[in-house]
Amino acid sequence: MTTVIDRLAQVQDRIAAACTAAGRPVQSVTLLAVSKTFAADAVREAFGGGQRSFGENYVQEALDKIAALADLRGQLEWHLIGPLQSNKTRPVAAAFDWVQSVDRLKTAQRLSEQRPAGLAPLQICLQVNISGEASKSGLLPAELLAVAQAVAALPQLRLRGLMAIPEPTADLVAQRAPHRALRELLALLNAAGLALDTLSMGMSADLEAAVAEGATLVRVGTAIFGGRTPAPAA
Ligand SMILES: *Cc1c(COP(=O)(O)O)cnc(C)c1O
DSSP, X not given: OOOHHHHHHHHHHHHHHHHHHHTOOGGGOEEEEEOTTSOHHHHHHHHHTTXXXXXXXXXXXXXXXXXXXXXXXXXXXXEEOSOOOGGGXXXXXXXXXXXXXXXXXXXXXXXXXXXXXXXXXXXXEEEEOTTXXXXXXXXXHHHHHHHHXXXXXXXXXXXXXXEEOOOOOSXXXXXXHHHHHHHHHHHHHHHTTOOOOEEEOOOTTTHHHHHHTTOSEEEESHHHHOOOOSOOOO
């Protein structure tokens, strides 16, 4: 039987091979294990395999899991990568280390106001609608600079970079285009005076394309934990 630890090692090998192919140091890419829909025990198993950063999509599910793993809290880094409604920002500001799915200034302002004073600043990525899909959440490239400048000025947040979920395609060449576009947007923001270091892109099916285009953080669920049954209600 293939275990979470076996699959984790396989994903680490994929990342290392993609880094080598791109002439990048292996340490330049962080693996975020996306544990949504999987129980706290699965996170604990991955932790046993050396994994420290975990991504969650559904706020209530994540809060329950973070509480169930309170004994490991100081060693784990929790990232919210799913949609965040503005009425749920308060518990998120208190429980998470990162929020990668910020797509409006108002959400960022609330997170900054609600981040408890005793904690380190909340690490933030702005989510970009990189494939231009009408149904997808995320900022449009045209509105990105103004929002990024405003978010970077908020006291209890630290703006780190950009996150995107490109439209899925099996073609390896086509997979690179949206990742390249996100990298170029990050460069544009940095040229405008921001100091951003995080490109969160690449999932189970396209992490090689993302690493080739400069991803610094890949978000991998299925390839580590296996297939998901339908998501619980948010
Ligand atoms: C679920 C999810 C992932 C992981 O996707 P896999 O295809 O299972 O690797 C990554 N990023 C986001 C935003 C997700 O919602």
